[in-house]
Amino acid sequence: MTRSLFITHLLLAVATLLFVNEAAAAAVLNGIDRRDEPARIFLIFNVNPLPAYKMATSGRRVDLEFIDTTLAADFKTPATDSRMIKLTTRTEQKSLFVSLYFRYPPQLVNVTSTKNTRQLTLDILLGNQLSASTPEVSSKLHGIPVVKHTSDDVFNPVEATQFSKDWRSFFTAYELPVEIITPPHFHLPPSPLAEALLPQSSLDEWLPEEMQRLFFNKQWQQLGPLLRERLTQSLDEKIKERLVLTYAECLTRAGAYQEPYILLQKIMVQYPDSLMAGLANLLLIYQQASQGEYIDAYYELRTLRKTLGTLPFTGSLHLLEAEMAIMAGRFTEADERLADAVISSDPVLVQIRDLRRADLLAARDRKDDALSAYLDINSRSTLLQTDPMSLARFADALYSARVYSEAATCYQRLSDLLTGKPQSDLVLFRLAMSQLHIPAMAKRGSKEFQQIREAFPKTEGGMRATLKQTDIEFTSNRLKARDAEATYGTLATTAGSIPLREESAFKQALVNALSKEHEKSVHQCRQLLRSFQSGALRTETAALLIQQLPVLIQQLVQSEQYVKALVLAKQNRQLFIHGWLDTDVLYDLARAYTQLGLTDQALQTYQYLFEVSPEATKETVYLPLIKELFASGFFVQVQEYADRYQVRYPKGKDLTAIHRYKMQALYASGQLEQALTLTKDTSQPQFLETELLKGRLYFEKNDWQNVIATLTQSALRSELPPDSLRRLAESYFQTGEPTLAEPLFQQVREHAPTDDQALFRLAQIAAQQDKSMQALKLFQEVADKGSDPLWRKLARQEAEILELLPNKPPTTRL
Numbered sequence: 001m002t003r004s005l006f007i008t009h010l011l012l013a014v015a016t017l018l019f020v021n022e023a024a025a026a027a028v029l030n031g032i033d034r035r036d037e038p039a040r041i042f043l044i045f046n047v048n049p050l051p052a053y054k055m056a057t058s059g060r061r062v063d064l065e066f067i068d069t070t071l072a073a074d075f076k077t078p079a080t081d082s083r084m085i086k087l088t089t090r091t092e093q094k095s096l097f098v099s100l101y102f103r104y105p106p107q108l109v110n111v112t113s114t115k116n117t118r119q120l121t122l123d124i125l126l127g128n129q130l131s132a133s134t135p136e137v138s139s140k141l142h143g144i145p146v147v148k149h150t151s152d153d154v155f156n157p158v159e160a161t162q163f164s165k166d167w168r169s170f171f172t173a174y175e176l177p178v179e180i181i182t183p184p185h186f187h188l189p190p191s192p193l194a195e196a197l198l199p200q201s202s203l204d205e206w207l208p209e210e211m212q213r214l215f216f217n218k219q220w221q222q223l224g225p226l227l228r229e230r231l232t233q234s235l236d237e238k239i240k241e242r243l244v245l246t247y248a249e250c251l252t253r254a255g256a257y258q259e260p261y262i263l264l265q266k267i268m269v270q271y272p273d274s275l276m277a278g279l280a281n282l283l284l285i286y287q288q289a290s291q292g293e294y295i296d297a298y299y300e301l302r303t304l305r306k307t308l309g310t311l312p313f314t315g316s317l318h319l320l321e322a323e324m325a326i327m328a329g330r331f332t333e334a335d336e337r338l339a340d341a342v343i344s345s346d347p348v349l350v351q352i353r354d355l356r357r358a359d360l361l362a363a364r365d366r367k368d369d370a371l372s373a374y375l376d377i378n379s380r381s382t383l384l385q386t387d388p389m390s391l392a393r394f395a396d397a398l399y400s401a402r403v404y405s406e407a408a409t410c411y412q413r414l415s416d417l418l419t420g421k422p423q424s425d426l427v428l429f430r431l432a433m434s435q436l437h438i439p440a441m442a443k444r445g446s447k448e449f450q451q452i453r454e455a456f457p458k459t460e461g462g463m464r465a466t467l468k469q470t471d472i473e474f475t476s477n478r479l480k481a482r483d484a485e486a487t488y489g490t491l492a493t494t495a496g497s498i499p500l501r502e503e504s505a506f507k508q509a510l511v512n513a514l515s516k517e518h519e520k521s522v523h524q525c526r527q528l529l530r531s532f533q534s535g536a537l538r539t540e541t542a543a544l545l546i547q548q549l550p551v552l553i554q555q556l557v558q559s560e561q562y563v564k565a566l567v568l569a570k571q572n573r574q575l576f577i578h579g580w581l582d583t584d585v586l587y588d589l590a591r592a593y594t595q596l597g598l599t600d601q602a603l604q605t606y607q608y609l610f611e612v613s614p615e616a617t618k619e620t621v622y623l624p625l626i627k628e629l630f631a632s633g634f635f636v637q638v639q640e641y642a643d644r645y646q647v648r649y650p651k652g653k654d655l656t657a658i659h660r661y662k663m664q665a666l667y668a669s670g671q672l673e674q675a676l677t678l679t680k681d682t683s684q685p686q687f688l689e690t691e692l693l694k695g696r697l698y699f700e701k702n703d704w705q706n707v708i709a710t711l712t713q714s715a716l717r718s719e720l721p722p723d724s725l726r727r728l729a730e731s732y733f734q735t736g737e738p739t740l741a742e743p744l745f746q747q748v749r750e751h752a753p754t755d756d757q758a759l760f761r762l763a764q765i766a767a768q769q770d771k772s773m774q775a776l777k778l779f780q781e782v783a784d785k786g787s788d789p790l791w792r793k794l795a796r797q798e799a800e801i802l803e804l805l806p807n808k809p810p811t812t813r814l
Contacts, residue, residue: 026068026069026070027047027048027049027050027051027069028047028048028069029046029047029066029070029075029096030046030047030072030075031046031072031075032045032046032078032087032098033078034079037578039125040126041126042123043078043121043124044119044122045098045120045121045122046118046119047066047069047118050113050114051066051068051069052066053065053066053067053113054067055109057106057109059105060102060105061099062099062106062122062124063099064097064099064100064120064122065095065097066096066097067094067095068094068095069095070091070096071089071091071096075089082103083103083126084100084101084102084103085101085102086099086100086101087099087100087101088101100122102126104127106125106126107125107127108123108124108125108577109123109125111123125577156546157543157546158547160539160543164543164547167510167513168475168514170507170510170540171471171474171475171507172471176464176499177499178429178430178433180414180427180430181392182388182389182392182414182418183289183290183292183388184323184359184387184389184390185388185389186286186289186323187319188249188316188320189312189313189316191203191312191313192245192246192249193245193246193249193279193283193313194206194241194245194246194279195242195312196279196311196312196313197241197242197245197275197279198275199238206238206242206243207243207246208230211223211226211227214226218253220250220253221254223250224250227243227247227250228247230243231243231244241271245279247263248260248263248264248283251263252283252287255290257291261284264281264284264287265280268280281300282301282304285301288300289324294324294327294328295328298325298328301317301321301324302321305318315340315342315346315349318340318342318343319337319353321337322338322356326359334356334360335360338357351377351380351381351383352383354373354376354377355377355384355390357373358370358373358374358390359389359390362393362394362396362397363393367396367397367400367401368397368401370394374390374393374394374397378394385413388417388418391410391413391417392414392423392427394410395407395410395411395414395430399433402437404434404437404438405434407430407434408435408438411427411430411434412431414427415431425452425455425456425462426459426460426464428448428455428461429452429464431448432446432448432449432452432465435448446472448465449466449472450465450469452465453466459496460495460496460497463495466491467488467503467504467507470487470488471507474511481515482515484507484511485508485515488504488511489508491504492508498535499536502528502531502537503537505527505531506528506537508524509521509541509544512524513544518548518555521544521548522548522549522552525542525544526545526571526572528541529541529545542575542580545572545575549572549581549585550582550584553588554585554588556588556592557588557591560595562593562595562596563596565588565589565592566593566596569585586605586609589605590602590605590606593605594631600632602628603629603632603634606621606625606628607625609621619645619649619652619653620654622642622644622645622652622654622658625641626658630664630665630668633668635665635666635668636665636669638661639665639666641658642658642662642665643662659690660690663675663679663690663693664693667696667697672697672701675697676698676701679691679693679697680694688719691716692716692720692724695707695710695711695727695728698710699730699731702734704732704735705731705735707727707728708728708731711727711728722747725751726748726755729745729747729758729761730757730761732744733745733765738764738768738769742765745758745762745765749762754785754786756786756787756788756791756792756795759781759782760791760795763775763776763779764798772802776799776803779799779802780795780799
């Protein structure tokens with residue numbers, strides 16, 4: 001019994017565990033974040049873990065199914081509005097369904113997921129009245145969705161950049177940030193570290209007065225030999241220990257590396273787990289930080305400080321840790337150390353603390369606050385002028401505040417401190433830039449760039465100087481565009497930093513744009529956007545591309561490179577999606593479609609243009625739209641748009657041409673009476689084609705007299721084309737006036753020597769005039785060489801009759 005109960009409880013426990021594990025495995029939808037753009041909505045689904053999912057769209061509805069997913073208890077739906085009108089959720093079996101309803105059917109829906117972030121993103125290109133009323137435009141316009149252009153779109157790069165109205169100003173106004181990273185003057189305790197060794201003793205007991213003076217005056221080169229000499233003397237062992245540590249400290253402070261490093265390692269081995277070993281380790285950490293290994297040095301010092309306990313210079317250790325924290329990017333920890341009371345209680349350390357707090361502000365890019373702090377410190381102490389890191393940040397803050405004269409002074413001082421050291425090239429570049437902004441020193445500044453180029457040819461400072469000198473010479477017209485373009489192109493591939501390569505590549509594209517080399521510039525802009533996905537100049541690059549694309553497409557269409565124009569438009573479809581390209585470019589695309597025989601696409605483009613064009617410019621769309629409607633055989637629509645145009649623009653510049661298309665559409669659709677009525681309407685525009693069409697309509701009704709009356713008007717008589725001449729001649733022939741018909745048929749024959757009808761009628765007239773041989777010859781010519789089987793058959797019959805009855809004219813009439 002007991003065993004049975006045990007097994008039962010065990011099975012229940014296992015079942016519960018399995019249930020818990022199964023429940024834990026299910027995903028939970030915690031929330032949906034919404035982000036809006038003018039033409040799109042992004043919905044970010046936060047699901048943990050990311051489950052399998054399915055998506056389906058149907059009209060205005062988008063459904064997402066999350067497999068094995070539940071809704072979080074505190075789940076909140078995102079806001080709905082006039083664009084996304086409703087969001088619902090429901091659970092069926094183990095799936096969670098999220099349904100989205102939009103005012104208009106979305107033009108495009110993309111879904112992407114990222115397991116690392118446990119997010120699923122729905123990218124919805126919204127529909128609108130245009131795409132809803134003409135969905136074929138969105139689907140057939142070579143992938144260019146319907147988005148209406150708005151001039152006040154803050155997301156439009158052309159509106160977002162200050163340079164789009166004056167691109168030449170980019171060369172002088174744009175400046176890539178300059179980051180001069182110089183090591184700070186790390187602050188070790190002001191007294192020798194050995195002073196903290198036990199047993200406590202006065203400094204005078206083990207360090208002679210002269211050596212003390214050299215130590216406190218930081219004359220390390222003079223102090224080192226004296227300490228080494230003293231170590232050779234017979235001294236107490238404890239004194240020798242202090243002197244050895246002080247000698248290693250002197251070498252370390254002097255900037256030596258190998259000798260103090262070996263000596264400090266030996267001290268740590270010889271005095272393990274002792275204060276002396278800890279102090280030796282402190283010097284090694286200081287040496288490590290001085291070599292630029294800030295992160296490792298910071299964490300090692302933080303660990304060491306906790307083991308050293310309370311020392312006479314604990315405040316200095318806290319300050320040193322704060323300095324290393326700043327260099328390691330641990331700003332919060334640096335703040336905490338600088339706020340220690342042990343630092344605030346030491347007046348000497350307070351000044352250094354204030355300087356480091358100013359450095360923290362600069363490191364956090366709070367340059368205005370940093371500048372105020374630096375100015376205050378500089379007014380109270382010379383400490384700022386001796387610390388390379390602080391001086392570099394002070395100079396940068398002055399430069400950013402456009403206090404160029406004081407910035408130049410600081411950069412000159414910094415250059416003196418860093419002579420022969422890394423970053424000196426950038427310091428000199430910034431010095432030259434500061435001088436360039438000072439009118440009295442501008443010439444000197446521009447000359448400095450050439451010197452920097454020559455002195456630092458392969459450094460960032462040297463390449464920046466090359467770039468800036470090229471800017472100056474190009475904008476002052478001392479350098480030709482092709483030479484500037486070549487220099488920028490070289491820097492775009494050889495510059496040592498990504499931002500500098502991006503700036504050079506953009507300026508190369510900009511030079512080509514200003515030189516009207518739009519095809520080359522557009523290609524370079526597209527390459528820039530692909531190569532620098534997170535670049536600082538993406539907005540400017542996109543703006544330059546947007547402004548040039550319509551011009552280039554127009555040039556390609558005008559030069560009959562239609563396929564190239566359409567491919568270019570499709571490559572830049574995102575610009576159409578966002579509505580950043582003006583609709584004028586679509587006129588050129590429509591023309592390209594027309595020239596390539598893609599009538600359907602051309603028609604769709606003009607229909608879209610008609611919908612989105614403002615009323616002030618809509619008049620210009622009617623004629624090309626009606627033309628494409630006519631070419632596509634949509635004759636009813638031709639009449640509708642023509643009537644609309646005539647009502648809206650009774651004196652429009654395209655009235656005559658549109659009226660002509662309307663008449664032709666009526667004729668082509670078989671509405672002969674309506675077409676004839678329109679040709680006789682004197683209130684409508686009258687022109688040659690109207691009378692010619694009227695004559696044709698009378699001709700097709702066999703109304704010979706009206707054909708003659710229409711086509712013999714004095715204004716038309718000398719302007720008749722061959723077809724109209726043939727109709728007039730035929731009308732004379734049918735009304736029994738062969739003498740009037742004959743010369744007209746002769747004129748037709750002059751235009752078309754093998755015209756079957758003209759030859760046949762001339763043969764008949766010749767037969768009626770008893771010119772049997774001439775008639776027979778003409779009939780045989782039609783029978784042998786004619787192109788129309790009916791005329792050939794009739795001509796053969798007439799020729800046979802003439803051959804049988806040579807004295808009797810043929811009697812056959814048509």
